[in-house]
Structure formats: C-alpha cells, structure tokens
Amino acid sequence: MTQPPLAVTVVAQGAMGAGVGRRLARNGVEVRTSLAGRSRASAERAAAAGMRDVEDAALVAVPIVLSIVPPSEAVATVERFAAICRRTGARPLYADLNAVSPETAARVAGIAEAAGMAFADGGIIGGPPREDGYNPAIYVSGAEAPRLAVLRERGGLDIRLIEGPVGAASALKMSYAGITKGLTALASTMMLAATRAGAAEALHAELSQSQPQLLAWFGRMVPSMYAKAYRWAGEMEEIADFIGRDRAESAIYDGAARLYERLAADEAGERREIAALEAFLQRGAKPG
C-alpha cells in the first residue's frame, strides 16, 4: 500500500532550514518553501536541497509548516503565515523550531492560533542534518506536537516529543544553548582578555595541563561560532529573557550578546579579534 504523498513547508533556507528540507526531500516528502525576498544563496541552497519555491496559497496548503529562522525573525514569520491563512482559510499545524524563549514561543503560538492554525513548540539541538546521516535532535512539545511524529516516521528527522506544554521545548533549547553557546562566549572573552594582557601562552599551557577536555571543546566550538555570531547574539537575548530580566544573572547573557555582536562585525570586517582567537587555539598545534 502506498501512502498519499506528504507535503511540508519549511521556511527559511539557511543552513539548518535547507538541511532539514533536504533530509525530508531525500525521504520522499514534498518540501515547499518561499523564496520571496530571499538571497541568491538561499535560492541555491533551496534548489540543492530539493525544496520547491511556491506561491503563498500553496505554502499553507500542507499539513505542517516548520519555521526555522533566526530568533529575531520568529514573530515576523508567523505573522506572515497568519495573514496567508486568513486569506486562504488554510489551517496547517505551525511548528516554531526556533531558538526563542518560552515567552516568545507563547507569543508566536497566540498569533498562529488566532489565525486558526494549530501550534507546536520546538527547539533544535545540534547542527544541520548532513549527508553522512547525522541528524540534530528536534525536541517538540505542546498538545499538538504528536502530529509531528510523521516527520520522524516518513521524513527521517530525529523528532523527540517531550512532556509539557508549549514552551517546554523552547525552555530546553534555551537552557542547553545557554550552556554551550554561553561557554563559547565566556571562553572567547577570556582568551581575548588573556591575549591583551600578554598571558595567552601561560593560559594555554595551564589549560592544556589541568583542563584538557575544556580546551579541546573550545577548539571545536569557538571556530564554528565566527560565522554564526550574529545569529547567536539574538539567541543570547532570548536566553536573557528566558532567565528573567528581574534576575541579575540574566546580565551574563546580555554581555554574551554584545560580545557576539562585536565578533560578528569583526568577522565581516578586520577579523582582528578572530585572528587573536585563532592564534590562541593554534598554540596547541605548535611543538613544545
């Protein structure tokens, strides 16, 4: 018995969106997207992933819409889909898989539901799906989240249903990213400060001796951050909201957001701080 074809809309076409789209397409799912206003690079990623650019009405004429965008675009994205649904009367399940706070997820849910869509909360832990079979964990929560299991069964995604209402999956994503991307910020801050103070060599030597696992972790995570620093800045803001602005420790993530903003500008510009980070991490490669 052949099943009826499954169609899923995935917005947008960044590394993660295109990676998820390709995984679904390779598994026989029809993957729709919208390239309106998107860059040529996005269009190329979408085409390579087997994602089809469609008109607005077709975007929502699917059982499931996945929102995979930078945190700062989560609300604008659901507003766009809500407007299309109001015009067409379509009622897909809208899943927000973005790195946003539970509060932002609740706001997105309210906009989706006011337009008649069902809503599921989600959060992605890990990098984009790869050709070698690697899949990130896609955590989902909320009463409608079980409807996303079809993406595991037929789409090859690692969908993980967790207990709890809308917001639970986002809370997990925030607290996990707060550790991993927070530590990347903290390590970068200290490698840069040690370099400015002339203590880089001594710090690298001491870390090599007493914290070799952390140093190895920095060597993997810090270089992978440069190109993503702009997006991570927004994520740090969401994490500060998640902690609660009334709690003093939320300042940790405000500080991390400012660092990532500066590194994003450095990455696009002179790359002076990035060169300092690279020089620090490559000390390990030198003999002695």
Added chain:
Amino acid sequence: MTQPPLAVTVVAQGAMGAGVGRRLARNGVEVRTSLAGRSRASAERAAAAGMRDVEDAALVAVPIVLSIVPPSEAVATVERFAAICRRTGARPLYADLNAVSPETAARVAGIAEAAGMAFADGGIIGGPPREDGYNPAIYVSGAEAPRLAVLRERGGLDIRLIEGPVGAASALKMSYAGITKGLTALASTMMLAATRAGAAEALHAELSQSQPQLLAWFGRMVPSMYAKAYRWAGEMEEIADFIGRDRAESAIYDGAARLYERLAADEAGERREIAALEAFLQRGAKPG
C-alpha cells in the same frame, strides 16, 4: 651542611592560607601568622597547620610575606603590612597571591613598594595543598619573583615563575578563573532556569547524551562552589575589572558576581536554590 632556618609569614588562615602554611611547616619552614581579629576557626586551622601567631614586628622580620586572602581584602592587607614596615624598618618581599586583577595587583605593589618592601605578583590555580601530596600551581611574576623559588626548593610548594612584569601572574589567574568559575556560574544559572521552567529532566537527559564531559565537570565543580560563593563573587568583580569595564562582555562577570552573592546568601539561609542544583545533578544517580 645545614642551611639557616627559613621563616615565612602567611596571612591569612583560610583553607588556602592554612594549606600553604602546613605544606611549608611540614618541610621545616618556620611559618608565622597573625591571629589578631581572626575567628576561632582560623586560630584552630593555624594551630593544626603549625603556623605560629606572632606580634607585628616578628610578622615582617622574615624574608618573605605571602598574602593569601579574599580578593576584597588584598588592599587592606598590604596597607597593614606597609604600616608595620614603616614602624619597624623591616623590608620583606611581599608576594600577593590573591585572585585580583592586574590593576589591583599594581595598586598593591605600589603600597608595598612605598613602604620599602619588594613585591612579587602571584596567583594560585587549584585547591589547597593536601595531605596526599596534592599541590596547587602558584604562578609568580615580576622582577623580584625569582626570590620565591626558595619556597619550591625548601618549602615544597609548586612555585612556577612566568615571564612578564607584575600583573602577568594575576592576568593568568583571572583568565583561568574566568573560564572555570565563569562556567560554574553559567551552568548554575541554566540548571536553575531549566528547573524553574520544568525542563530540568530534559536538559539533564540531553546533556548526558551530547555533552557528558561537561555534565561530569558540573557535577564536580558546582557542589564545590556553594561554600565559596561569597569569595567567588568578589573574584568575579576582579575579572570584570580585568576585562575592562569599557568592554561590554565584562557584564558576563557582573552577572556571575550577583549570582554568587545570591547563592552565598542561600547557602547561609534557606538553601532553596542549592537544593535545586543538587536535585539537578543527582538525576544522574537515578536508574534510567
């Protein structure tokens, strides 16, 4: 040939000061200290370590004075010794081994040198010396620092001379502690936020799977922090100074300082947040 006896003054008698004092005393060094205004617990630690309570004049009639106090007491401590040296004319080498910024170390140096003392900068990485032979690394820098090598040769301490002026050893200490104690703050922040949001179980499970080394590290470092949170708060302030208050990422350490202040109060009081941290970390001990 017997060497003339070596006398060293160590202030104060906290876990680190008493541990260093004991290591020196066990190696035959005469260890002097001052118990004026100190608690009964300090007096007991000093006695157990073989540290001798002496009058002010005898405190400075030694070749070396080691300052091992909370960061917030570093300046008051050197001021006290400077006053004694002015009265007595003694000229010991004053080594500040505290977790202070290079700027604070320079200020301490200025006060010591104005009273005629030589000065060495230092920073201790690791816990107090233990009976099992464990020694922390005591990094020292500055033109006078080579005079501290006698504490390795005759005192059994792990003295490590690093290149650079006064401030270099403090910079190393700041950047190392900024990573390790900063990460402890960040992990505590996220474990508490996840717990408040009902995501503790999911976070623990995901960390167990994808970041087992970090989770094990938290299990060692977080519980060791509770009793030291008050002192660590001051250290976070020094690290923010070290980064430079004009750099936005210094806010990371202001946030960490506030968290440690609150946890110190919780540790002395209701222990509600500490109980939440313990509950999080002990999830790993449960079957399944």
